[in-house]
Amino acid sequence: MQNRYIGIIQNPRKMLAFFSFVVFLPFLFFTACATQNLESKVDEYINAHLKLQKFSGSILIAQKGKILLSKGYGMANYELDVPNTPQMKFLLGSITKQFTSMAVMQLQEKGLLSVDDSLKKYIPDYPDGDKITVHHLLTHTSGIPNFTSFPEYTKTMMLASPVEETVERFKNKELEFTPGEKFSYSNSGYILLGYIIEKVSQKPYEVYLKENILQPLNLEDTGYGHYEPILEKRAAGYSWGKDHLVNASYLDMSIPHGAGALYSTVEDLYLWDRALYTEKLVSKNSLDKIFTPFKDNYGYGWGISELFGHKRISHGGGINGFTTDISRYPDDDVCIIVLSNFDHSSTGKISQDLAAIVFGEKYEFPKERKEVKVDPKIYEAYVGQYELKPNFIITITKENDRLFAQATGQPKAEIYPESEIKFFLKAVDAQLTFIKDDKGEVTQLILHQGGKDQPAKKVK
Numbered sequence: 001m002q003n004r005y006i007g008i009i010q011n012p013r014k015m016l017a018f019f020s021f022v023v024f025l026p027f028l029f030f031t032a033c034a035t036q037n038l039e040s041k042v043d044e045y046i047n048a049h050l051k052l053q054k055f056s057g058s059i060l061i062a063q064k065g066k067i068l069l070s071k072g073y074g075m076a077n078y079e080l081d082v083p084n085t086p087q088m089k090f091l092l093g094s095i096t097k098q099f100t101s102m103a104v105m106q107l108q109e110k111g112l113l114s115v116d117d118s119l120k121k122y123i124p125d126y127p128d129g130d131k132i133t134v135h136h137l138l139t140h141t142s143g144i145p146n147f148t149s150f151p152e153y154t155k156t157m158m159l160a161s162p163v164e165e166t167v168e169r170f171k172n173k174e175l176e177f178t179p180g181e182k183f184s185y186s187n188s189g190y191i192l193l194g195y196i197i198e199k200v201s202q203k204p205y206e207v208y209l210k211e212n213i214l215q216p217l218n219l220e221d222t223g224y225g226h227y228e229p230i231l232e233k234r235a236a237g238y239s240w241g242k243d244h245l246v247n248a249s250y251l252d253m254s255i256p257h258g259a260g261a262l263y264s265t266v267e268d269l270y271l272w273d274r275a276l277y278t279e280k281l282v283s284k285n286s287l288d289k290i291f292t293p294f295k296d297n298y299g300y301g302w303g304i305s306e307l308f309g310h311k312r313i314s315h316g317g318g319i320n321g322f323t324t325d326i327s328r329y330p331d332d333d334v335c336i337i338v339l340s341n342f343d344h345s346s347t348g349k350i351s352q353d354l355a356a357i358v359f360g361e362k363y364e365f366p367k368e369r370k371e372v373k374v375d376p377k378i379y380e381a382y383v384g385q386y387e388l389k390p391n392f393i394i395t396i397t398k399e400n401d402r403l404f405a406q407a408t409g410q411p412k413a414e415i416y417p418e419s420e421i422k423f424f425l426k427a428v429d430a431q432l433t434f435i436k437d438d439k440g441e442v443t444q445l446i447l448h449q450g451g452k453d454q455p456a457k458k459v460k
Helices: 002-010 012-051 093-109 134-138 163-170 187-201 205-214 266-275 284-290 347-359 376-381
Strands: 057-063 066-073 075-077 238-240 245-247 262-264 303-307 310-319 322-329 334-340 384-389 392-399 402-407 413-417 422-425 430-436 442-449 452-458
Touching: 012 057, 012 066, 012 347, 057 266, 057 347, 066 266, 093 134, 093 187, 093 205, 093 262, 093 284, 093 310, 093 322, 134 187, 163 187, 187 205, 262 266, 266 322, 266 334, 310 347, 322 347, 334 347, 376 392, 384 442, 392 442, 402 422
Parallel strands: none
Antiparallel strands: 057 066, 057 334, 238 245, 303 310, 310 322, 322 334, 384 392, 384 452, 392 402, 402 413, 413 422, 422 430, 430 442, 442 452
16 A cells, blocks of 8 residues: 555655645535535425425525526426426516616716716606606605506506506606605616616617627526517416416516516526626626615615625515516625516515525425414404505405405405414415504504515504
């Protein structure tokens, strides 16, 4: 055995190479084991969601430039029995907003617009347009009401609506507050941004994005989600019916525009993540502006927060048949992307739990919620309207000893009792808790969804 190493000992270069090889092998083994351990934990966690029909989609987890997991779960098409893969294309919903904000910053660097410009500069007859800036639109502080929350939205969403016509749906609505005063999430603002991009660039929104963002980054599997073209590896979108999956309601894709019209894959979105560490699209100064939190910790198309003590830059999306989330942890160089073709999936909560797996924090497996019997007479106290935020109401009604909840601009859904004060929905992963005062009167409800607890005051 000793003779095997004589040549190595006599030759320092060989000795160094041998030593490096011996040390490097255990490192590779450790890394491989760590990756396998992460994948097994993710599989166990996601399979629990699959069992309850709470998730179907694709997931990507990466750290320090290395993809740790890129995998499909469930079916891209349940009618044709086509499984999901990392190459499947999903509608992104509001993840689109970060691409819109990037386009705005590019146009600002080209000197074609400024975030300080007033809306009146681009739409001269827009009411109060002199008070609203591009910055207000980017940060959801314009006060313009969210048109997708209007009661008539679900009745008109299947009708084609060029961006100019969509703007007319909310153009003459009264502002909810003085621009810059508050944060109120509004798809209307990003519809206007898409319209401004078209006016300034003199190109359709989707063409501008393709030429200035998608092609430079080689995002070949990302684009505007028109229904008409034959799109290879397009996932079908699903909703939850009373007790089973159904095909999602049709939405004409002319409507979401700059607020939510794009599709992509987990692998393309990871390329997008990598580009955001560089100046390929805009300067560092513009990137810093994008990721600077304004009111409610919202920047330009991104939310900036902290999770498990780690800085998090993220955004979720929801659109007919799809829910999505992209979360970036820049100080750790971690990226977690969750795309689902179930619009009842809680992708935000799933993303948080996947982050817990990555960072070694605690997380809980999804559980099946069981309905209990309660006296329907108690439902009367819960009937009423609860304001979650300005112009966004959750209406509770009682019909034939059953309780229903309907959020502004959304269909009515039955809620089922877990106790006398706690109820859950089957249509989405959400729960409601009714709160009583000292006199026993119901004063508010708390919406539990996506890992957040959101109080809503009873107003009627």
